[in-house]
Amino acid sequence: MRLAAVLVVLLAFFALVKTENFFSLPTWQSMAIQFPEFGLMALGVMLAMVIGGIDLSVVGVANMTAIGSATLMLWIAPVGSDAGQGYVALVAAIGLSLLVGALAGALNGFLVAKVRIPAILVTLGTFELFTGIAVIISGGKPTSGLPPQYGEVMASRLFGLIPMPLIIFVVATVLVGLLMYKTAFGTKLYMLGSNETAASFSGLKTTSLTIRTYMLSGVLASAAGLVMLANYNSAKADYGSTYTLLAVLIVVLGGINPNGGSGRLSGVVLAVVVLQVLSSLLNTFPQVSSFYRPLIWGAVLLLVIVVNQWDRKGNLNRFFRWKGKDA
Amino acid sequence: MKATSRKLLKSNEFYLLLVIVVLSVVIQARSGQFFTANNLVDIANAMIVPGIFAVGAFMVLVSGGIDVSFPALASLSVYATTRLLVDAGYGGSIWVPLALVVVFGALLGAFNGLFTARFAVPVLIITLGTANVFSGFMQGALGSVQIPTIPAGMSEFGRATLFVATNPDSGLTSNMPVAFLILVGVLVAAFVLLRYTTFGRGVYALGGDESSAARAGFNVRATKFWLYVIVGVIASLAGLVRTSMMDQMHPTNLLGMELMVIAAVVLGGAAITGGTGTLTGAMLGTLLIVIVQNSMILVGIPTFWQGFALGVLIIVGTAISAIQLTRVRKRTVAFA
Numbered sequence: 001m002r003l004a005a006v007l008v009v010l011l012a013f014f015a016l017v018k019t020e021n022f023f024s025l026p027t028w029q030s031m032a033i034q035f036p037e038f039g040l041m042a043l044g045v046m047l048a049m050v051i052g053g054i055d056l057s058v059v060g061v062a063n064m065t066a067i068g069s070a071t072l073m074l075w076i077a078p079v080g081s082d083a084g085q086g087y088v089a090l091v092a093a094i095g096l097s098l099l100v101g102a103l104a105g106a107l108n109g110f111l112v113a114k115v116r117i118p119a120i121l122v123t124l125g126t127f128e129l130f131t132g133i134a135v136i137i138s139g140g141k142p143t144s145g146l147p148p149q150y151g152e153v154m155a156s157r158l159f160g161l162i163p164m165p166l167i168i169f170v171v172a173t174v175l176v177g178l179l180m181y182k183t184a185f186g187t188k189l190y191m192l193g194s195n196e197t198a199a200s201f202s203g204l205k206t207t208s209l210t211i212r213t214y215m216l217s218g219v220l221a222s223a224a225g226l227v228m229l230a231n232y233n234s235a236k237a238d239y240g241s242t243y244t245l246l247a248v249l250i251v252v253l254g255g256i257n258p259n260g261g262s263g264r265l266s267g268v269v270l271a272v273v274v275l276q277v278l279s280s281l282l283n284t285f286p287q288v289s290s291f292y293r294p295l296i297w298g299a300v301l302l303l304v305i306v307v308n309q310w311d312r313k314g315n316l317n318r319f320f321r322w323k324g325k326d327a
Numbered sequence: 328m329k330a331t332s333r334k335l336l337k338s339n340e341f342y343l344l345l346v347i348v349v350l351s352v353v354i355q356a357r358s359g360q361f362f363t364a365n366n367l368v369d370i371a372n373a374m375i376v377p378g379i380f381a382v383g384a385f386m387v388l389v390s391g392g393i394d395v396s397f398p399a400l401a402s403l404s405v406y407a408t409t410r411l412l413v414d415a416g417y418g419g420s421i422w423v424p425l426a427l428v429v430v431f432g433a434l435l436g437a438f439n440g441l442f443t444a445r446f447a448v449p450v451l452i453i454t455l456g457t458a459n460v461f462s463g464f465m466q467g468a469l470g471s472v473q474i475p476t477i478p479a480g481m482s483e484f485g486r487a488t489l490f491v492a493t494n495p496d497s498g499l500t501s502n503m504p505v506a507f508l509i510l511v512g513v514l515v516a517a518f519v520l521l522r523y524t525t526f527g528r529g530v531y532a533l534g535g536d537e538s539s540a541a542r543a544g545f546n547v548r549a550t551k552f553w554l555y556v557i558v559g560v561i562a563s564l565a566g567l568v569r570t571s572m573m574d575q576m577h578p579t580n581l582l583g584m585e586l587m588v589i590a591a592v593v594l595g596g597a598a599i600t601g602g603t604g605t606l607t608g609a610m611l612g613t614l615l616i617v618i619v620q621n622s623m624i625l626v627g628i629p630t631f632w633q634g635f636a637l638g639v640l641i642i643v644g645t646a647i648s649a650i651q652l653t654r655v656r657k658r659t660v661a662f663a
Contacts, residue, residue: 054451115650116652116653117599117642117646117649118599118645120451121393122642122645124586124589124641125590125641125642125645126638126642127638128590128637129638129641129642130638132631132632132634132635132637132638133635135634136632136635245455245456245459248455258449258452259449291463291466292467292468294462294467295459295460295464295467295468297456297459298456298457298458298461299456299460301456301459302453302456302457305446305448305452305453305456306446309445309446
């Protein structure tokens with residue numbers, strides 16, 4: 001709930017300082033196109049973190065699948081082919097991307113659960129591996145010249161208003177939410193995250209659970225890759241290099257315990273929105289160089305860590321009570 | 328004698344050395360260029376910077392954490408040093424930049440140390456944050472640009488050579504830089520620190536089990552704090568060496584090296600959960616990676632494959648050490 005308060009303050013500040021930007025529709029639409037990229041990745045990192053792991057390979061998965069599906073699309077529908085071929089390419093690309101994402105995630109999950117390498121190292125290694133594969137497929141150059149149908153579909157707007165990437169993000173969030181809170185799978189995730197030994201003694205198939213979690217993360221990352229592919233209209237091995245940190249930041253900011261077992265989806269979604277608003281707000285100040293952005297993300301991450309620690313001792317509640325509010 | 332050989336056969340370093348020897352022979356057979364004096368000196372040369380970094384990364388790994396901020400830390404402290412000295416028109420010897428870089432390194436390391444010592448959050452997440460703060464501060468607040476001319480003392484140091492190796496066939500020569508001595512110095516210092524001081528034993532104890540270390544009387548917070556100060560200094564030295572040898576300050580040149588260095592240390596057999604590992608292993612791991620990187624060109628594999636090869640190396644290396652760890656655990660359970 002603290003995060004919601006932060007969001008309200010941030011929005012109020014935005015509305016006051018940059019009134020004309022705040023009340024214009026394009027600002028919000030461009031936001032809605034931007035944030036699904038890292039928002040989807042953050043959902044994947046969140047799932048991994050709930051079971052006490054982490055997934056640092058999301059950007060690698062996204063770039064690899066984006067390049068893979070871009071290459072496939074170019075192969076099915078080379079530049080100048082008709083619309084029918086374009087749509088075939090589109091469907092094939094989405095299918096391939098999600099499949100490869102799931103496979104990449106399964107590799108992560110296998111290495112974590114079966115070979116028992118710590119998740120941090122697995123995903124650092126597979127990040128390098130996936131990025132390496134992306135470089136090999138693309139030759140290090142951007143892959144572009146996609147069939148126009150892809151761009152059309154991804155840039156289309158529901159009721160002429162809601163951009164496609166936002167719809168993808170909302171659908172993904174709802175699905176993940178249903179999975180986490182309405183199925184046994186979700187409950188098991190939290191059990192696994194809070195105590196792995198206890199979880200396996202109470203009969204959970206921890207290996208398959210872990211592998212499925214990382215597969216989900218991989219699929220979400222590949223969806224992010226599809227959105228990136230549409231937004232840049234090309235794919236390259238080093239797109240979105242700042243998103244690793246951003247995704248981790250969002251998840252920690254959203255209140256997921258990095259040691260696993262607790263935290264809620266709503267917090268993460270809220271954190272995604274807060275960061276996008278912050279980022280758009282920064283964009284409206286041209287004098288702030290984009291090089292400051294890593295500094296700000298890093299500082300926010302450290303601040304959240306500090307505040308969370310302080311909060312654990314109940315300081316924040318005491319602080320609010322002292323102000324006369326019941327928090 | 329038998330005990331020694333059995334111990335040798337069980338050690339990770341032995342197998343690593345074996346892999347390196349086999350790889351070298353294969354490359355020699357394919358290219359005929361590996362065991363030439365100048366190639367060996369080139370490899371030693373290429374090892375200096377990752378080698379120094381590896382010492383720092385190794386110490387953190389032993390204490391049970393993973394630090395990804397050291398390239399950013401090194402870049403920032405060397406950038407600040409170079410900027411300051413260039414603006415001041417400094418033209419003296421290497422000692423002043425060396426002292427400055429040590430001070431900056433210690434300060435930035437202390438920044439890392441403050442967080443890691445105080446907060447029960449994985450070191451990786453903390454250092455992901457500080458790495459971005461460092462590089463953001465350098466590129467945003469300091470508005471870093473490439474500095475083409477570095478102070479004379481630094482570039483002299485970068486060019487100073489111990490000896491020159493010549494390839495009798497091709498006539499190519501390679502210089503052995505004096506900076507190699509810094510790697511040796513850092514190694515010796517780290518070895519003594521880790522093996523013969525209470526602090527060093529404390530680092531190992533922390534990595535083994537933090538609460539046991541605390542009960543055994545180690546001051547956990549102080550040990551962590553000073554560990555990151557030391558690692559900051561080591562990383563900054565590596566940055567200074569790189570800048571001096573390149574003869575220019577390139578702010579983003581070092582960024583992205585963290586993965587390779589961590590991979591090297593893990594390949595060297597430092598347990599990812601902390602508490603064990605040797606400097607010898609860390610150096611052999613670095614050597615292996617440097618050979619792989621250098622020799623891809625010799626054997627004629629396109630450099631596109633580098634990332635892929637590195638990823639596979641990390642995964643295979645960590646998998647071996649993880650499987651060993653599981654086996655040891657199973658055995659101890661069986662005995663108990």
